[in-house]
Amino acid sequence: MDINKIRKDTRGLEDGKIFLNNAGSSLMPDLVTDAMIDYLKSEEYSGGYHIANVNADILEEFYDETAKLINAKADNIAFATSATEAYAKALSSIVFKEGDVIITTADDYISNQITFISLHKKLGVKVMRMKNLPDCELDLEDLEHLIKIYHPKLLAVTHIPTNSGLIQNVEAVGKICKKHDILYLVDACQSVGQMVVDVEKIGCDFLTATGRKFLRGPRGTGFLYVSDRILEQEYAPLLLDMRGANWTEYDDYKLFTTAKRFEHWEISYASMLGLKHAIRYANEVGMEPVEKYNRNLSQKLRNNLKDSGFDVWDLGNRLSSIVTFSGPDGDLENIQKVLKENNVYFSVAYKNSALIDFTNKNINGIVRLSPHYFNTIEEIERVSEILERSLK
Template identity: 40%
Template sequence: MIDIDRIRADTPAAQRLAYLHNAGAALMPASVVSAMKRHIDLESEIGGYAAADRESDRLEAVYGSVARLLNAATDEIALLENATVAWQMAFYALAFREGDRILTAEAEYAANYVAFLQVAKRTGATIVVVPSDASGELDVGALERMVDERVKLIAITWVPTNGGLVNPAAAIGKIARARSIPYLLDACQAVGQMAVDVEAIGCDMLSATGRKFLRGPRGTGFLYVRREILQQLEPPMIDHFAAPWVSRDEYLLRDDARRFETWENNYAARLGLGVAVDYALGIGLGAIEQRCRMLADRLRSGLASVRGVTIRDLGRTPGAIVSFTVKGYEAGAIVSSAAAEGITIGASHPSSTRIDAELRSLPPVVRASPHYYNTEAEVDRLISHLAGLAPR
């Protein structure tokens, strides 16, 4: 049972905002902010190097916290400055050549897809988009039929940025593992709103951010790399932390996932990330997922009865991102009108998930993303606000 009153007391902005923009950047718990401020103060008092030395145990513990979050080993975790860098370090460590195939999903995120395009342009590899099934999820049967000896990577976004779709990550993992194909999972919108078990999923690499449903600070992310594949990957960029300079003409890559890191880091943000992970683990990801889905389902149910609102979510069991359009209103206008009433929501542009948007002829959509610290009353406020808009 989640103690909502305690958690909202830990979230000062929740007292004045109905904050439903957690798919963008969630509100940090007070303990996360305090951890970061304490470290900044310490750096100002004794210097950055000495502060990192003094806090070395806490900094090291962040790896263990992230590993517990993912059901991974500590040596399989790298801490990066954001999820994009984490994803890129994994993707660009793979070698492609002409004729190789990259399989991905219709709702793949723009940052990932442009990387596919760049590698295809450089190497002659091809990008193959796996079709969706009738529910909108990646069609697992189609994926299995498309796999052949030319496929060198399966890379999907688990929970796309533009709606509540939850792709069948574990079913994809079974296919990838059976055919020994590397599997890269973008879990940015999944981590923090649902349980994530890399062993159950069967992914080889997973990237995520701290700032979204995990409620950590901006400028934090992490990468999981399965130990069995790690030694096959050389990062696209290295420094002397990732690969110590062992002799005049030789470097030696680290034997853990920290080969994907660099020496310099934002240690205050890293400590904040660790506190955020521990905070989520303390509540329990199962309980968090259950409450997130309850609130999102309540929002969808309420929106379904509002005249002029069209819900744009896909999937059999959509998660805590609710996307919709309002007849006669642009998405930005809806976001602004809600903000004027103390309700924070966001929008998603078609360019962020271009293939899916073009296939469904989607305009910019409004995106509301409740989290466990939200209340039913806040969800109902948004529904009432939309119901009260003048028809156009």
């Protein structure tokens, strides 16, 4: 990876900030915003329908680039306006009835947990969470045990939780789902763009992602992967529109064959184009070197923070580029002040966003730093020094 070139490709880095909020909303490469602005300008002059027709082939490349990123086929990809929209569409395609069981994890994303609770309240679906082992890894024996007793309809796992450095063993869960023929939904919102994500290896039926985080795309974008077996079984969102089906009879329709049936007809094509460019950029840099580079940055940062006396809260055997920590007596305020004064971009999360995890860790919140491949080891050292000095 040519870090100098990558940094030059990113105007957002020109003012000397240290940008470490890639798990929140990253900096787009220049070509992403340039392509979007050009596209909007052409809409301004000719209207959106004409411009979408003229650019049909270029827009279609979004599906090829996304498929390449996660080792799928273009027909398995749907554009979405966010990871949450993709997740809701996937869930809505499953016909839940009272007593059906969803098994998830204690570390799944806040919005997923709220959605499951809503399914419980509205439809009487039972929500269970598999146990964690003492080292924070998923307890797969417990999972097999729960499956044998409850015969779940769906297993849902967040690959990388938003507020902890943990990387969940989604491949092992995938094998168990296959063995027991259970639907499998993976939230890869924080892993796509950060590391290699391969839907064949994971063995999932649905996988959701957002554009604006480690993928470095625009806000208001994301995607959904839908496996062949799900498409063949005619799964489709509950509230379909004309993007999903052909209206063939007064009282009937015929579903379209590809994952596009999970889209809505109206979307921002400028945003889709921006996401295509961001994904193409990620494909060109290559996810293997990105994963390796990010692991080095985050390990260095964690070690420095621990050595300086901060409490680092990332537990698990494989850790991601999400580094979470707090200061003496759980301090978050002083850390935020110092980072802001030094033009370091970060985010903070409080207890309700990771209710189970933070309760278990007995903390009220964390500061999150999330380095990415345009960051340098010098930046990591500088931030570590700034934080160490703040303790003296």
